[in-house]
Structure formats: C-alpha cells, structure tokens
Amino acid sequence: MAPVTFEPVDAFTARHRDFTREVDGATHPVIQALRESAIARVSSIGFPTRKHEEWRTTDLTPVYATPFSPAIPDPGSAVEIPLPAKLFLEASSPLAVFVDGIFVTRLSRTPTDGHGVTVSALSRMLDESGDFRALLESYDESRADVFAELNSAFLVDGAAVQVEDGKGSDRPVVLLHLSTAAGGPRHVSPRTAVIAGRGSRLRLVEIHASLGDGRTFTNARTDISLHAESTMEYVRVLVENEGTIHIDRTSVLQETESTAATHSFVFGGGTVRHNLVHTLDGEGAEARLFGLVLADGRRRVDNVTRIEHARPSTRSFERYKGIVAGEARHSFTGRIVVRPDAAKTDARQTIANLLLGARASAEVKPQLEILSDDVRCTHGATVGRLDPDALFYLRSRGIDADEAQRILTRAFAVEMLDEIGEEWMRRSLDTLLQDRLRRIL
Amino acid sequence: MNMEEKPLEQLVQQEYRYGFVTDIETDVFPKGLNEKIIRMISERKEEPAWLTEWRLNAFRRWKEMEEPHWINAVYPPIDYQDIRYYAAPRDRRKPRSIDEVQPEILETYEKLGIPLREQERLSGVAVDAVFDSVSVATTFKEKLAEQGIIFCSFSEAVREHPDLVRKYLGSVVPASDNFFAALNSAVFSDGSFIYVPKGVRCPMELSTYFRINSSETGQFERTLIIADEGASLSYLEGCTAPIRDENQLHAAVVELIALDGADIKYSTVQNWYPGDAEGRGGIYNFVTKRGLCAGRKSKISWTQVETGASITWKYPGCILKGDESVGEFYSVAVTNRHQQADTGTKMIHIGKNTRSTIVSKGISAGESRNTYRGLVSILPSADGARNFSRCDSMLIGDRSGASTFPVIDVRNPTAQMEHEASTSRIGEDQIFYCNQRGISTEDAVAMIVNGFCKEVFRELPMEFAVEAQKLLGVTLEGGVG
Numbered sequence: 001m002a003p004v005t006f007e008p009v010d011a012f013t014a015r016h017r018d019f020t021r022e023v024d025g026a027t028h029p030v031i032q033a034l035r036e037s038a039i040a041r042v043s044s045i046g047f048p049t050r051k052h053e054e055w056r057t058t059d060l061t062p063v064y065a066t067p068f069s070p071a072i073p074d075p076g077s078a079v080e081i082p083l084p085a086k087l088f089l090e091a092s093s094p095l096a097v098f099v100d101g102i103f104v105t106r107l108s109r110t111p112t113d114g115h116g117v118t119v120s121a122l123s124r125m126l127d128e129s130g131d132f133r134a135l136l137e138s139y140d141e142s143r144a145d146v147f148a149e150l151n152s153a154f155l156v157d158g159a160a161v162q163v164e165d166g167k168g169s170d171r172p173v174v175l176l177h178l179s180t181a182a183g184g185p186r187h188v189s190p191r192t193a194v195i196a197g198r199g200s201r202l203r204l205v206e207i208h209a210s211l212g213d214g215r216t217f218t219n220a221r222t223d224i225s226l227h228a229e230s231t232m233e234y235v236r237v238l239v240e241n242e243g244t245i246h247i248d249r250t251s252v253l254q255e256t257e258s259t260a261a262t263h264s265f266v267f268g269g270g271t272v273r274h275n276l277v278h279t280l281d282g283e284g285a286e287a288r289l290f291g292l293v294l295a296d297g298r299r300r301v302d303n304v305t306r307i308e309h310a311r312p313s314t315r316s317f318e319r320y321k322g323i324v325a326g327e328a329r330h331s332f333t334g335r336i337v338v339r340p341d342a343a344k345t346d347a348r349q350t351i352a353n354l355l356l357g358a359r360a361s362a363e364v365k366p367q368l369e370i371l372s373d374d375v376r377c378t379h380g381a382t383v384g385r386l387d388p389d390a391l392f393y394l395r396s397r398g399i400d401a402d403e404a405q406r407i408l409t410r411a412f413a414v415e416m417l418d419e420i421g422e423e424w425m426r427r428s429l430d431t432l433l434q435d436r437l438r439r440i441l
Numbered sequence: 442m443n444m445e446e447k448p449l450e451q452l453v454q455q456e457y458r459y460g461f462v463t464d465i466e467t468d469v470f471p472k473g474l475n476e477k478i479i480r481m482i483s484e485r486k487e488e489p490a491w492l493t494e495w496r497l498n499a500f501r502r503w504k505e506m507e508e509p510h511w512i513n514a515v516y517p518p519i520d521y522q523d524i525r526y527y528a529a530p531r532d533r534r535k536p537r538s539i540d541e542v543q544p545e546i547l548e549t550y551e552k553l554g555i556p557l558r559e560q561e562r563l564s565g566v567a568v569d570a571v572f573d574s575v576s577v578a579t580t581f582k583e584k585l586a587e588q589g590i591i592f593c594s595f596s597e598a599v600r601e602h603p604d605l606v607r608k609y610l611g612s613v614v615p616a617s618d619n620f621f622a623a624l625n626s627a628v629f630s631d632g633s634f635i636y637v638p639k640g641v642r643c644p645m646e647l648s649t650y651f652r653i654n655s656s657e658t659g660q661f662e663r664t665l666i667i668a669d670e671g672a673s674l675s676y677l678e679g680c681t682a683p684i685r686d687e688n689q690l691h692a693a694v695v696e697l698i699a700l701d702g703a704d705i706k707y708s709t710v711q712n713w714y715p716g717d718a719e720g721r722g723g724i725y726n727f728v729t730k731r732g733l734c735a736g737r738k739s740k741i742s743w744t745q746v747e748t749g750a751s752i753t754w755k756y757p758g759c760i761l762k763g764d765e766s767v768g769e770f771y772s773v774a775v776t777n778r779h780q781q782a783d784t785g786t787k788m789i790h791i792g793k794n795t796r797s798t799i800v801s802k803g804i805s806a807g808e809s810r811n812t813y814r815g816l817v818s819i820l821p822s823a824d825g826a827r828n829f830s831r832c833d834s835m836l837i838g839d840r841s842g843a844s845t846f847p848v849i850d851v852r853n854p855t856a857q858m859e860h861e862a863s864t865s866r867i868g869e870d871q872i873f874y875c876n877q878r879g880i881s882t883e884d885a886v887a888m889i890v891n892g893f894c895k896e897v898f899r900e901l902p903m904e905f906a907v908e909a910q911k912l913l914g915v916t917l918e919g920g921v922g
Contacts, residue, residue, distance in 0.1 A: 053511070147799035335569040340839070359821065370864050377864040382659035383819075384858065423459040 007041055008047040009066040013039060015187075016153055019070040023156055026073070028123035030133055031155055032099060040154035041139070045146040050333075057331040057363060058273045058302050063245055068187035068217045070154050071100035077275075079107065079178055084239040084267075084435075085209040087428040089174060093205075094119045096159040098177045101188030101218070102158045116167025116200070118160070125160035135193050135223050145196045145275065147251045151189045151221040158191030161204070163230070170202030172422065175206040177238065181214020192222040196230040196258075204234045205425070210241040218250040226258040229283060231262050233421055239268040239432070242297060249275045254310075256282030261422055264291040265429060266301050267436050273302040280307070280342075282315035290319035292416040294358070294433070295328035296440040306335045309342040309375075316346075321416055322353040323359040323409055335367040338375050345372065349379040354412055355387065356405070356441070405441045410434065470527040476500065479627055482527050486596050486630075489603060489710025499616035499626030506620045512754050513812040513844055514781035516725070524690060526628045547812040569594060569633045569649040581645065590674075591636040592647055595663050598634035605636055609667055613696040613760070621692040622729040625661045629694065632662035635704075637672035646902055650808070662694040668703035670736065674904060675706040688716075688751060693728045701736030701763065707900055709757075712749035720808075725749025725861075730757035734766035734792075742769035743786065751780055756814065761795035761823075765793030771897040776841070777807035783817035785832075785847070790823035790856070793836045799830040802894050805841035812844040819856040826856040829841045834864040835893055835901040862866070 001419075016039045024032055025100045047064065048055035079099055081089070089095065096119050103121050110119045118125075125132045161173055166434045170195035177190050194307065218240070226232055232252075240246060246269045251261050255304035266272050278287040293301045331351060338345045353362035366379040388406050394404035413433055417426045470478060479500055508519075530837040569592065585592050591602060598606050611856035616626035633649040646865035651662060668674055691713065699705050707730075716723030728747075743757040759768030788797040797817065803813035813832045834843035845862050867889050875885035891898070891910055900904045 201705070322834075343839075353851070358854060359852075360854055361852040363851070364844070364847075364849040364860070366841070366847060366860070366862065368834075368862065368864060370834070370836065370844065371842040373839045373841065373866045375836075376865060377859075379845070379862050380862040381849055382848075383849065383856065385854045408842060409554070415681065 001106070008346070009043050011064070012153075013043060014363075015070055018401065019154060021221065022072050026402050027156055028126055029284075030126050030136070031123065031157065034137060034152050035155060038149045041144070041149045042153055043261055045144050045149065053302075054307055055334070057273060059300060060254055063217055063247070065216065066185050066217070067220050068185045068188070068196055068215075069153075070187045071102060073102050073156055074099070075288040077212060077440065078396055079180070080207045081176070081178070082211060084432055087169075087176070087432060088205050088237065088330070088425070089173070089176070090424070091170055094173045095193075096161070098159065098175070098190045100180055100182075100186055101190040101220075102154075103159045103176070107316045107339045109128040113139045115169035115171075116164035116197075117130055117169055117173060117202070118162045118171055119334065120160055122158040122160045122191065125162065129162070129333070131195055131417060132162075133346075135195065135225055138223065141283065145249060146219050147247050148220055151219050151249070154187065154189040154219070155191050156189075160383045161192065161194045163196045163200040165197035165201050165227075166199045167197070167229075170203060170422070172203035172373070172425070175204065175205070177208040177216060177218070177220070178211055179208075179214075179216040179339070180211050180245065181216045181243070185217070186213040186254060187217045187219065190218065190220045194222070196223040196226045197226075198227045198234055199229045199297055200227070201230070202232045203422070204232065204346075205237045206234070206248065208240050208268075209236045210244060210296055213241055215243040216240070216245070217326050218244060218246045218248070220246070220291045222248075222250045224250070224252045224260075225254065226254045226260055228256040228258060229257075230258045232259070233267070235263045235268065235420060235425060237265045237429070238272060241268065242270040242299065245271045246272045248273065250277070252276075252278045252287070254278065254280050254285040254287065257284040258282065259286045259288075260420070261288040262290065263416070264303070266293045266295070266303075267432060268415045269299065269301070273304065274293055276303070278305075278307045278316065279308045280316065283311045284313050287317075288419070289316070289318040289320075290416055292413055293320070293322040294413070294436050294440065296320070296325040297328060298326065300331075302331045304333045306337070307347065309336070309338045309345040309347065312342055313344045314342060316348070318349040319416070320351050321360055322412060323356065323413060324353060327355040327357060327359040329363070329364060330359045330365040331365070333365040334379070335369065336377060337376065338370045340371045340374050342372050343374040347375070347377045348419070351379075351381040352412075353383045354409065355364070355383065356385070356409070358379075368420070406437045409441065444792065450892040452549040453500050464526070469525050471856050472525050473522045474524070474526060474628065474779075477534055479524055482628060482630065485527065486599070488599055491607065495611070495616070496627050497621050497818055501629055502617045503620065503623035506623055508620050512752075512783045513814075513846075514752050514754070514783055516781075517688060519725070527630055535559045537625060539896060547781075552788045563835050563895060568622060569647075571672070577705070582631075585643070589638040589642070590643055591633055591634065591639060592757065595629075595632040596636050597666065598665070602634070605664065605667065606634070606900065609665055609698055613693050613698060613731050614729050619729060621727045622694050625663060625692050625694045629661045629663035632664040632693070633666075634664070635674065635676065637668050637674050639669045640671040642672070643674035644784060646675050648679070650679050658690045659730075660689075660693070662693045665697070666705060666707070668700065668739075669703050670700045671702045672700075673704040674707070675712070676781075677708040677902060678708045679712065688723055688725055690725045691750075695728070695733035697755075699732065699739035699741050701733050702738045703736060704740045705732065707732070707744070707757070708741045709747070710744040711745065711747045711753070715749045715778065715780050716751040718778055720751070723780075725748065726750035726753045726755065728755040730755060731760065732758070732768070733760045734763050736763040736766070738765045739763050740767040740769075742899065742900070745773070745784075746897070746901070747772070747782060747784060748775040750782075751778075753782040756785050758789065758816075759790045759797065760791065762791045764792040765794045766792055767795070768802070769900075770797075770799045770847040771900040772801045773804070773894045773897045774802070774808070774811055774813075775804045776811045778807040778809060780807075780809045782810070783814055785813045787816040788818070788827070788828060790817075790819045790825060790826040794825040795823055796827045797829075799832070800850070801898050802834040802897055803834040803843055804837065804890060804893070804922075805831070805834070805843050807835035808840045810842045810844070812846065814846045816848045817850070817858060817860075819851045819853050819858065821852045823853050824855050826853060828858045830860040832862045833893070834862075835890070836864065836866045843855075846903070
C-alpha cells in the first residue's frame with residue numbers, strides 16, 4: 001500500500017470549504033444546511049483504513065491519494081449518451097439524468113402520465129413534501145458510514161422519485177448517471193431519494209457510465225422508503241471506465257408486506273464497492289437481492305450487503321455470482337441479522353464465484369447473526385472454475401477454446417438475468433453480458 | 442412461548458459436577474506479572490538460559506501488544522496484574538512413579554473419573570495429569586519409551602530433550618503470534634510434550650488431563666507434539682476446574698508438527714467450569730492451537746467438544762504446507778446459561794492438492810451466545826486445493842443467539858471450495874412425533890441433539906465419544922425449549 005501523503009479528513013474539509021463557497025446560495029437551503037452538518041460528521045467519524053475490518057477488502061488509497069476536485073454545476077453541459085447506457089433507454093420512460101453526480105432537469109424527462117409516478121429534482125420535491133426532507137436528513141449514528149455522510153457534504157442536487165398510494169407503472173424510471181471527468185479527476189456525489197406509497201408499484205433502472213477515460217470518484221447514495229404492501233424492482237448497472245472508483249450506498253427500508261428485489265450488475269469500474277442495506281421493518285416484508293459481477297484486469301469489486309430482519313415473518317433471498325478473470329478480485333460480505341423478536345424469519349443466501357484467470361481471486365464472507373430461535377436460515381458458498389469435462393465436450397464438437405469458455409460462462413451468469421421481470425431489460429443485459437464476455441475471454 | 446418449553450427448560454439446569462476444591466498445600470507465586478516473576482518461574486523449573494531469554498523476549502513483545510476485543514462476547518476487563526502466574530502442589534520430591542504422587546492429588550483425579558492407577562492397568566490410555574501449573578504424573582512412560590516415543594511433561598522435556606524443544610518450540614505459534622500466545626510464551630508453566638519417532642505408530646491413546654485447583658491463578662500450559670516421518674498418534678485432552686465466583690484465565694498454546702506422511706489426531710473434551718446460572722465466575726478459555734502439516738501427505742485432525750468455560754475463544758487451525766497434506770476440523774460447541782463461545786478453525790492451504798474438511802455444530806441454549814468464526818484461505822501456490830465446510834447451528838430457547846462468520850479467500854482458480862451452513866431449532870413437530878411414540882421430551886431432545894452432532898462424535902476415540910455424549914446431556918439440562 002502506497003503511503004498516504006495527507007490526512008483525508010483535512011483534504012476533504014479543505015475541498016469542502018472551497019466547494020461550498022462556489023455553490024452556496026445557488027442550492028436549496030435544506031441541502032445547504034445538510035452539507036454543513038454532514039461535513040462535521042465526516043470529521044468526527046473519520047476515514048477508514050485497511051485496519052478497519054469492514055473496509056479491509058477495499059483499497060481506499062487512490063481515494064485518499066488522488067486530488068479529486070468536487071464537481072460543480074455546469075449549465076451549458078451537453079452530453080452524448082454512451083452506447084451501453086442506450087441499451088436501457090426506452091423512448092417513453094421517465095428519465096432522470098445526472099451529469100457528474102448533479103441532477104440536470106434540462107436533460108431529464110419527467111412526464112406526469114396518470115400513473116402517479118413523479119420524477120423530479122430533489123430540491124423541487126423538498127418544497128412539496130416533508131417526507132423527502134426527513135429521508136434526506138435521516139441519520140443513524142449506530143451505523144454511521146463516512147462515505148454516506150461525505151455524499152451529503154458534497155450534495156448539490158439529486159433526484160426524487162415518488163409513487164402515489166396504490167399507483168404505479170411497469171414502465172421503469174431510468175436514473176442515468178454520466179461522469180465526464182472534464183478537467184482532471186472528479187469527485188461526484190449522486191443522490192437519489194425514493195418514496196413508494198402504500199400499495200404502489202415501482203420499477204427503477206439505474207445506470208452508471210463514463211464519458212471518456214477520465215478518472216472519477218463516484219460516491220453515490222440512494223435512500224429508498226417502501227411503504228406497506230408496495231412492490232419495487234430495482235436494477236442497477238455499472239459500466240464505468242477502469243479509472244473510476246465507485247463507492248455506493250443503497251438503503252432500502254421496507255414496511256409491512258412490502259416486497260423489494262434489487263439486481264446489481266457490476267460490469268465496469270476500477271474499484272467498486274456497493275453497500276446495500278435492506279431493513280425489513282414490517283411484518284411479512286420480503287427482500288430479494290441478486291448480484292452479478294464481471295471483473296477482469298486488475299479491477300476490485302466489493303459487494304457488502306446487510307439484511308436486517310427486524311419484524312416477525314420476514315423473508316429474504318440472496319444470490320450473488322462473480323465471474324473473475326485476469327488479476328481481478330471479487331469480495332462478497334453478506335450479513336444477515338435476525339433480531340430477537342423476528343420470529344418465523346426465513347433467510348437464504350447463496351454465493352458462487354467462477355475464477356477464470358490464473359491470478360484471479362475471490363473472497364466470501366457470509367455472516368449470520370441470529371438472536372431468535374424460531375428461524376430458518378441457510379447459506380452456501382462455492383468458488384471454483386469451469387468444468388474441464390464440459391469444456392472438453394464442447395471442444396470435441398469443434399468449438400474453439402475461447403468460445404467454449406464463453407458459452408459455459410454465459411450459462412453460469414444467465415440465471416441472474418432470469419430473475420428480472422421485464423423481457424426487454426433481460427435482453428439488454430444479455431447483450432451487454434455477451435459483449436463483456438467477448439472482451440474478457 | 443410454547444408448551445414444551447418448560448420441561449425442556451428445566452432439563453438444562455444441572456449443576457457442574459467437577460466443582461470441588463482439593464485441599465492441598467500449594468506453592469503459589471505472588472500476584473502480578475513482571476520480569477522478576479518470569480525469571481522466578483524459569484528458575485523454579487531449572488530452565489536453561491536460552492528458554493529464560495525466550496520467555497523474556499515474549500514478555501517484552503506482549504507488553505507492546507494491545508489486547509484484542511473483536512470476539513463476539515462481552516466480559517469485564519482482565520487485570521493481568523491480579524493473577525498468580527504459578528501455583529504448584531507443595532511437594533519437593535519429584536515423584537518418580539504414580540505411587541509417589543501425593544494421595545490427595547490421586548484422589549482428585551479419581552473423583553474426576555481419571556483414576557491414574559487403574560488407568561495404567563486397565564484402559565491402556567497413557568495420561569499426563571497437569572495440576573495447576575505442573576504436571577504431577579505421567580503414566581505408561583516406560584512402555585512408550587520402548588518404542589522411542591517420548592511422552593512427558595513439558596518441564597521434563599526441557600531437561601531431557603532440550604534439542605527437540607528448542608527446535609520446535611514457537612515454530613508453529615511464534616511468541617509474537619497474538620496477545621494471549623505472547624502471554625503464554627512468557628509465563629507458560631507446564632503441559633505435555635510428545636515426540637513419536639520415524640515410522641512408529643503410537644500403540645495407545647495419549648491423553649492429558651488439565652485441572653485448575655488454586656484460586657486467583659491462571660493456567661498457561663504449553664503442549665508440543667511432533668510426529669516424525671510416517672509416525673502416527675492420537676491424543677486427547679480434558680479439563681475441569683472448581684466452582685468459584687471469580688473468572689480465571691486459561692491461555693494455553695498447543696503446537697502440532699506433522700512431518701512427511703505423519704498423522705496426528707488431536708481431540709479435546711473441554712469442560713472447564715462454565716460459571717453459575719447468573720453467569721458469575723467461570724473460566725476464560727483463550728487458547729491458541731495450531732498444527733503444521735510440514736511434510737508431504739501429512740495429516741492433522743482436530744476434534745473438539747466444547748461444553749464448559751464461561752468464554753471460549755479459540756480457533757484450532759492447520760497450515761497445510763506439505764503437498765497433498767490434509768487438515769480436518771470437527772467441532773461441537775455447546776453453550777448454555779450465560780456462556781459465550783467464539784470458536785472455529787483456520788485452514789491455510791499452501792501446498793499443492795491439499796485438502797481440508799470442516800464440520801462445526803453449534804448448539805446454544807439459555808441466554809448464551811455461540812459463534813462460529815473460521816477462515817479458509819487458498820493461496821496462489823495451492824493448485825488443486827479442496828475444501829469442504831459445513832457449519833450448522835441449533836438454537837434452543839428464544840433468548841439464545843447463534844452467529845456464523847466464515848471467511849473464504851480463494852486465490853487459485855484450480856481450487857474448489859464449498860461451504861454450507863444452516864441455522865434451525867428443534868421443531869415442535871419433531872418433539873411431538875417422539876412424544877406420540879412414547880419418548881419423553883427429555884429423551885427426544887437428547888436424541889435429536891446427538892443426531893445433530895453425530896458427524897463429530899464419530900471422529901472421537903471410542904471411550905471419549907461415550908463421555909462426550911453424556912457431557913452434552915449434562916450441559917444442556919435445563920436449557921432446552
């Protein structure tokens with residue numbers, strides 16, 4: 001590990017000072033106040049090093065050692081949507097576009113179409129609904145996360161998604177994040193707040209892509225609140241360039257009988273860490289977490305999930321797969337907590353990793369913490385390579401070695417696509433998957 | 442909560458059977474830890490200068506180390522200056538045979554079910570009995586010596602076989618390995634030493650029985666077992682302590698070395714005093730155990746049945762260095778009342794085609810906490826390595842907790858690793874099924890629990906498998922629900 005040449009807290013506080021001087025006055029007063037309280041919390045929490053058990057798997061040296069400058073709004077920005085992102089855009093879908101982490105109303109499509117789905121700038125929503133302010137300002141000291149606070153400290157404007165009670169649509173809301181890294185390494189802080197009303201339905205697609213090869217530190221945060229009996233399907237696709245360090249925190253709070261499925265596809269980025277927290281805070285709530293990682297070169301992907309069974313009769317199902325080639329590394333930490341009164345919990349977790357490179361590696365840390373006896377929890381993990389017999393079978397039928405590897409690897413991965421409800425989205429992801437496999441193998 | 446909880450709950454409340462104190466004159470050192478105490482221990486044991494220096498170095502390292510607190514357990518801070526680091530029965534003559542051992546001590550072991558005399562005649566198990574800080578008797582020594590097997594107390598090994606001790610001491614668990622290992626290296630008192638020469642299969646089970654008797658003492662034993670090329674042995678340790686309100690520290694270090702083709706089987710039945718129903722007193726069992734499969738095709742197998750101690754914190758591990766070496770870990774950890782256990786294993790695959798198997802069964806009852814924590818690390822050099830792990834937890838009663846924290850790190854694509862885990866409880870339907878067929882709830886629970894642990898008991902030497910099953914019944918009495 002290269003020596004850290006400065007104190008990260010000092011560096012970020014100094015940047016924060018210059019940054020607020022530029023953006024104060026031009027942003028919503030609630031956001032402005034949040035930035036101040038958040039930077040104070042950043043200083044008091046401090047930044048982790050490899051000695052912090054929870055961050056041991058993530059190399060944060062480049063975050064601390066690179067002079068990333070915080071992105072500020074650029075009113076004249078015009079962007080060309082990159083190809084992989086285009087795969088997920090339907091002409092009529094509501095669309096929220098973020099350029100360098102800042103929500104740009106001008107580029108977004110925010111129709112009001114009778115489905116009760118509203119997509120708008122967070123700053124606009126703050127004036128209309130107190131719920132969004134509460135969600136934005138929510139802070140749990142016991143689970144303080146310095147990067148989540150750092151996101152608030154550098155927030156300019158984010159996106160708000162709201163679904164009215166009993167309403168909703170199958171057409172996905174697309175959140176498109178583009179990073180330009182214009183004028184040197186950029187620190188971007190995208191923020192999304194989602195509130196799905198009682199009995200509502202929501203489909204979300206989130207895409208992170210880079211424009212060009214510049215270096216970006218993406219520090220994203222998404223807070224989702226699902227009211228009773230609501231349903232959400234959330235698909236996240238990361239296709240950023242190798243110069244990107246992507247640290248992301250997604251929190252999903254689920255009330256009674258709500259169901260949520262999160263699908264995370266990590267196909268890009270240099271260093272990626274996704275922290276995903278589902279809190280099942282209502283009886284009968286259900287969470288389904290799926291993830292697929294495709295990593296090659298020297299990329300590092302960390303998936304850190306936490307499922308809290310806080311109420312009785314909650315269910316969770318988690319399945320992550322990793323395809324690791326070259327010298328890449330995939331780490332998975334999946335914690336399942338069953339609180340004392342969460343009787344009749346059913347939790348299952350399966351992790352499978354496929355190692356394709358001689359120097360590829362995978363680390364799996366399933367963690368069960370069970371404080372109630374009336375539960376059923378299982379977890380399983382495997383790490384291995386492609387079956388030599390299956391490879392031989394394909395080769396004996398005239399398929400070359402690379403193609404044979406691709407066929408078997410796609411077969412390993414494709415199961416993760418099947419879980420998605422929308423047919424065209426499955427096809428788009430499959431196209432992307434095959435394109436990536438051709439590059440890796 | 443449900444109907445059968447009450448009778449099951451009562452099942453668990455049995456008293457600790459080995460809680461008596463032997464009234465015997467003991468030679469104890471003043472409380473506290475400093476270089477003087479360490480020199481005194483070394484002097485009392487008539488140790489050579491290199492060992493005194495080794496201890497002092499460990500002590501210096503220990504002073505620089507910070508006490509770890511990452512265990513999934515809660516306990517008040519330990520005052521290391523409030524412990525006596527040496528206690529021994531006052532008997533200046535060195536007993537040359539069992540007949541010379543003080544009768545009170547022999548009686549103690551008889552009460553514990555380890556009749557040293559009879560053991561010698563009947564059961565064919567060689568026993569090294571450790572009483573507080575010293576080894577008081579070793580049986581079958583001469584018979585074993587005929588085959589060149591050395592089985593003696595650690596102090597005796599230092600005197601009689603200094604070259605072997607010097608060569609291997611600290612080679613698997615270095616003094617600076619961790620806080621408690623460093624403490625042990627500085628103050629270790631006695632323990633067992635075994636050396637099985639080339640090509641010899643040890644003809645009988647070897648066993649050490651550890652007994653803490655004196656109050657305010659800690660026990661810091663050191664065990665070193667070496668199996669030379671093609672040698673094979675099976676070893677068992679057991680432990681108990683009197684009932685006391687205070688917590689006593691037991692920080693042992695066990696090092697195993699298996700050379701080419703050697704095979705070591707190490708079994709533990711741990712039954713230290715677990716504390717009373719309110720969680721007062723009991724032993725802190727903070728132990729470092731590690732085996733090195735140094736040679737090709739060597740094998741080390743750990744089997745442990747952990748029922749006692751107020752806190753258990755240990756991870757017997759294997760370093761699979763030799764190609765085609767094998768590591769095994771079979772564990773049953775039972776916690777009841779306020780006991781806390783954080784245990785598991787580490788399997789480090791270095792050599793090619795190394796294999797490891799982990800089977801862990803955790804049972805938590807009462808208000809106890811039971812944690813499995815383990816590491817399977819397959820390094821880039823370990824082509825074709827295989828690991829299979831299975832850890833299951835059973836919860837009895839709604840106030841107990843079970844956690845599983847395995848870490849699996851695979852850095853070689855030719856390796857294969859599988860891990861499975863589950864958590865469940867004894868189902869009401871299972872109990873009902875048994876009741877219906879005339880099996881009492883008590884027997885039904887015992888049957889289900891024994892079935893749950895069968896895979897591990899199968900690995901124990903026969904005599905101890907029976908003992909372990911009984912122990913399990915006793916530990917769980919009153920904790921089932």
